[in-house]
Amino acid sequence: MAAEATEEKVIQIVSDQLGVPVEEVSRESKFVDDLKADSLDLVELGMEFEDTFDITIPDEDYEKIQTVGDAVDYIEQRQAEA
């Protein structure tokens, strides 16, 4: 999957799950500080990423994903490894 397509999909998922308009979500958006996600939101977002991109995110990797860009890069990397 092309990087742009991954980014677009991630932004759409983040927008839907967190109730934030797509225009207000960018690669730089921080989940907690900017998008007001709480710890349960992050777990649910992780599940959505796993389902959509057919990857597994181990619990210990959650802390590596602080921004939307982190999520896009992480997903790309996991898909490349597969």
Add this chain to the structure above:
Amino acid sequence: MSENASVSSDRVTRSTELRRVAVTGGSVVSTLGHSRQEFWERCAAGKSGVTRIGRFVPDEFKVHFAGEVKDFDAAAMVDVPEKELRRMDRFVQFAVVAADRALKEAGLDKDSGDPTRRGVLVGSGIGGLHEIEEQHRTLFERGPRRVSPFMIPKLMVNAASGNISYLFNLKGPNSAVATACASATNAIGDAFRLIQHGQADVMVTGGSEAGITPMGVSGFARMNALSNRNDAPALASRPFDKDRDGFVLGEGAGILVLEDWDHAMNRGAEILGEVLGYGMSSDAYHMTAPDPEGRGAGRAMTFAIQDAGLNVDDIQYVNAHGTSTPLGDKAETAAIKNVFGDHAYKLAVSSTKSQLGHLLGASGGVETIACLMALTEQAAPPTINLDEPGEGCDLDYVPHEARPMKIDAVLNNSFGFGGHNACLVLGKV
């Protein structure tokens, strides 16, 4: 009061005198409408809200019908972000919508007044059964890693109270009651006590239930507790009728705003009615069957009337528990006759469950709203489908449609699996 209260400076003085408790708001989510007025119009006209189940295919179940709320869309009914609504089970959404409407009617918004003097106490018999079933399916089909992080906060019985407290900034008492089908009545009674004793000035209270799910329907059907009248759902709930064959599952919410009388007067609120008394007792007889003589039920009625400082002949209308089960309606009739003596035959007694089905832990909430309407509209709501009274059922059950009459005080009865009996007395302003 400051939100950081200290015992020395801010302690609420223990009141020696009981305060009067006003009803200043009330709303419902029900098959007969989602406002008090709409609900009352259809209730008084003798309409039934019982229909074939539409939320799942009921064909392989013994019972195909229920008092199912068909036109509910929380996002369109309350100003709460969809993200928040997704974190609520259906029973919580019902409670939040009804609470929002009741608070608006009472003229209380979350930014005025002292939030530490406002509380919430909403009951539910079961809690988030939809969520339990959905996540249980996910667990077995897709494994434990796919279970939602929101499952626990969605399914808790106290999720209705918790969400109402959070959304409407109620920082006083925050509690919940689970006494099966007596839950809402116990909740309202307990909230009444908190205001009487000065522990809150405003309480949002009542009950909410959404148990019309595959497990809910099959569970009650397997107890042989439900009517099987699949060919005529609207005729199935027929309390006190000789052909009654069990109750009909219902769903919805009934939420009231109770308020310290002086607090309501001082802010110029319209007072709709007064909560006068609350009584409770236990059968200690059987987990699901009522005491055939209704002794526990009778004690709760007596305590509520005594607590109100009334005599039995001060009551004109009784909103019966009246579930349409062969044993329950007969036992309740016996209990009413025991408590009221000769006056029993002068009472108007009716069952709103004939129209809505049985809302379980929410039933006492919508039925207290029906009582409030009886007081404000001066009419006894009906018992529909009562064509021929059954053996042992010889009171005036107000068949088919509402009856205009003078009503100064009403008694509301709710009894639950587990032997719980709860009764409230309300009075006209």
